[in-house]
Amino acid sequence: MTETLTSSGVRARPVAPAGHRRGVGIGELLLDGGFWGSLQQTNAHATLTHCLDWMERLGWLANFDHVAAGTTGGHRPGWQFSDSEVYKLLEAMAWEFGRTADPDSTEWSHLVRRIAAAQDDDGYLNTCYGHAGQAPRYSDLSTGHELYCTGHLLQAAVARVRTHGVDELVEVARRAADQVCREFGPDGRDGICGHPEIELGLVELGRALGEPRYTEQARLFIERRGRGTLAPIALLSPAYFQDDVPVREVAVWRGHAVRALYLAAGAVDVAVDTDDHDLRTAVERQWTRTVERRTYLTGGMGSRHQDEGFGDDWELPPDRAYCETCAGIASVMVSWRLLLASDDVRYADLIERTFYNVVATSPRADGRAFFYANPLQQREQGAPMQPDAVNPRAEGGARAPWFDVSCCPTNVARTLASWHTYAAFVDDSEGPAGPADGVPTVTLAQYASGDLRVAVGTGELALRVETTYPESGIVRIRVLEVPERPVALRLRVPHWAEGATLAASSVSSPGTEQPSNIMHPARTAHSVAPGWVEVPGERAAGDVVVLELPVTPRLTWPDPRVDAARGTVAVERGPIVLCLESVDLPAGIALEHVRIDTAAELRPYADGALVTARTVELPDGGTGVPPFSSGAAGACTGHDLPDGGAQNPIEVPLVPYHRWAERGPSTMRVFVPTD
């Protein structure tokens, strides 16, 4: 399946894994506004420059110049892994330039040149180790992050291959990958990196350049892991960096969430490209248990601040949810790989949940500040963020322009720039690896307004998707062009979308619903159950398909084992998790007074919902004992407030969680106590 690209072009095809399903390429789907299109615009026009400016200002880019000039040894700004931020920004630029702009821009080549100049003759490239006044190469595999940084360099190069072709950056990456293979190959150093990422980069670059040695090296790294070879980090266990148990024996993800998820993504890539069914099954099993017991309603992963890590099963505190933005992105990366490998719709469902409620939550509307952690409750109202402040983790309920460890902004940037490549996939292989019935299938896994133009066999399927999803649940698809060979079209009905309907009008089947009134398909629509739904019949240019997903607000209850959310309920609307934000409450009423009346009707309200609530008085303090009281159950449960009590309920709006804290400091909760 691998094809080596050497020419440029915005319509470049993706590099497919050995599996037969492939995501669409950078030019195969173009968004035009809407939820994700707008985020892409802001990312392109604000975030990329924002990240570049910060890294220039902090000297993280100049670190490369120092290596090139041989002037290392003085104070080196940034953590030991700051190079990776530069590479993630490069990856974002590759996707963005590939999508819209001149891929040969001066900005790109200038940046690549600075990086290339820092590469040692043998391919080693790192600004923190191995040069005058620095610790030796690979002298601290536990925390040095050298291979981690190289992995991100390789991923940037892969984005470049997929959007443009082989250029100077790709050659730099190739030399770096070769150096890694020599150093850590079967006859080399028996080591692994404390932060997985190199595995991903190697497999993807191997696919992009048709270089099986890279995949083999990734496989070695995967197999070496979990044998306790990494030197311990004080106060952290080997589970922190997944060096406690071999990958294929792991039951559930644990330790540092981003590390666990990057490793899992690399493991799926290796499993697919080496046809290792056992390894793939292991990761699928880990995914299932982790999603069912260690994943937030938002799709966020990581319950603990201490190690930015997974908690135990059912340990999902809303207030101390870590839900690192990067872990959300990494989760999407894993699910995407499993989706292509297995065709299981559950992976697409989780991707959607995570995109809307973690990834979209991080960037501020202007694209110049970010959440690092994404808790589901903010108990104390923070202070407004200083515009130029570096913040440890954007705690306190305000997005920060930059972080001490600033992994999230560039991760958001590369993800938004390539968002549409996660929206659809194609299964058009021939032979035994292809679809069962031999008919190529194009699947829309995520919905966004735009044009899809995807190569199927020798022809092209072109679709126009019109929707304001997720504000509306109506997705209208017009067939613009079909290939000669028949092609199946599949849509995703999300797991929450009970009551969805599908209506299809075909120009080749007169008498069915006409396009003119297809936006109101109630009478001719068929019910469709959650899962993949194949649009019946054959495609022809002019056909219109309308999928209607019920995005009315709904109550969502925590599993009784989620202790931290007992006695509360959340409200969702379509794929969007809503929240109650203090700025939406009447004067004099705080979040802690509100109890949702779950018997009352939920009503849509703007892009959120209106709920009926009762407000309660709370116990006075002043007794000097801990906040627990003995006696009758009612002693501590609060009494109705005169206004807003049981006799006089109030209506309060819930708003999309992903936009919280955009209206100034506030308190917030996703899970609201019930009556």
Next chain:
Amino acid sequence: MTETLTSSGVRARPVAPAGHRRGVGIGELLLDGGFWGSLQQTNAHATLTHCLDWMERLGWLANFDHVAAGTTGGHRPGWQFSDSEVYKLLEAMAWEFGRTADPDSTEWSHLVRRIAAAQDDDGYLNTCYGHAGQAPRYSDLSTGHELYCTGHLLQAAVARVRTHGVDELVEVARRAADQVCREFGPDGRDGICGHPEIELGLVELGRALGEPRYTEQARLFIERRGRGTLAPIALLSPAYFQDDVPVREVAVWRGHAVRALYLAAGAVDVAVDTDDHDLRTAVERQWTRTVERRTYLTGGMGSRHQDEGFGDDWELPPDRAYCETCAGIASVMVSWRLLLASDDVRYADLIERTFYNVVATSPRADGRAFFYANPLQQREQGAPMQPDAVNPRAEGGARAPWFDVSCCPTNVARTLASWHTYAAFVDDSEGPAGPADGVPTVTLAQYASGDLRVAVGTGELALRVETTYPESGIVRIRVLEVPERPVALRLRVPHWAEGATLAASSVSSPGTEQPSNIMHPARTAHSVAPGWVEVPGERAAGDVVVLELPVTPRLTWPDPRVDAARGTVAVERGPIVLCLESVDLPAGIALEHVRIDTAAELRPYADGALVTARTVELPDGGTGVPPFSSGAAGACTGHDLPDGGAQNPIEVPLVPYHRWAERGPSTMRVFVPTD
């Protein structure tokens, strides 16, 4: 008030603060068995040697020898603060030897000699800084812990003065304190230590040796704090070490709990000895808000693992409660100082809660393993602890013999060895600072079986206390000897003890209840309300007083703002918090199935309680979505299990929390869901 002791003797009087109330001295109260007497025995016979052996084995003691021999510069075992563990052990030994053994033991003098040999000529004493191959003295005030270590040296010396007199250790401490005063005095370096403790040590040594310069130096450290002079620690805010806000402007404790509490204890000492009403009031205000909003039912403080710190108000997760043992001890230290300063019974109540449910929880029954963190819920059953394993923080539900940062074992040791000095206090000052009516008062603040023999004026009040408290709520006090001058006797009725009674028989008032049947005082007893209760009448030898506190099990409900405990209830019995431990459940039923029937009667059972419970089935997994489900409220709340459901409730025993995990690995919860 300060008196300098130069002679030895187990009956040595305590060194009183400038305030007029003083705790009893090491020899004024002798326990004989019972809850705390047994713990003291185990501490004396097992824990002290255990700690000494570990520190010898790990080389923490040899660090002193290296400084003495001028052989520093090689690998130095232990963290930079390991000296403090040696000093805390010395403090424990001083208390213990003062109480029971030969205070001039060879063990003591040998240990002191090794430490003294490491002291520099100018009094500086630290094994990590300031010598060949080490960083310079005070070059890292944020994390170096030099003054912290010195503070513990000073506290050890104070214990020695209070139990024996001035000896070599005290002279070492005096020289160290003098060095600190020269270095950091009004004309010296304008610095503070990243970990408060020196303040405490200086004030106490100042009292013990009659040296006001030390108190003044402590005052300076207190006033300098909160002005952001400490160099930042990566990823932590200045609040971590209380350098964000000046001490007297702080509203509530925040940041690292042990740091915050040691600082507060030092601030009370300074406030009392400098008659600084404003500073004392500030700490009292901080205490009140912290206790009412940031303190666990156990008295534990610190909700976060990340920084071993306080959370926001109402952030009290049972599962991730940090509740460091040292923070519990530090909380007792603060409350004790405020109790003596104010006579407010609330402080004694919190001390009791914390002693029984945090301090007593840490050591294993054999005194050779300890909890570092004291969570109120254990969700996953851990593996048995390896007998010789060093554990980061004794997570996983098993006490560990030693820790990487091993502050808790020696802190437990010094606290248990001096426990009885927190049990009673005397107010016998004459003049305007004395008690209002001029009558000296002896107050029993904590109950334990033993003999109290306390100097009052020129005479002595001697009492024999007999009780199996807290298993029984009956405390029987026989007056053995009275001083010539009248003396008042006060007892504490804990805040939870509604329905307590007091009966007093006086040999000087014939006709009242006779000692022979005083253990059943129901008929002649008076009701007494929570708070201090003064025993009526005058004391005479032979008098008997019986206090009966209701220790029947009771339900305790979380404040509705404690989100993490919503929909649950705890059971307490007297001062003891109970818990449900998996080893007490019938086969086939896990903790997560149990719902307490709060309408059913609670019954005493051994030293715990029997509760009636219903068991519920829980949702199946396998859906591949996060553990939250939309739809009717019942969808996710579980169904009755055939056995133990609503039709067939079961009875389950709750056991004292402080003894959990003594019967092998288990899961555990203090807050149990209700019906």
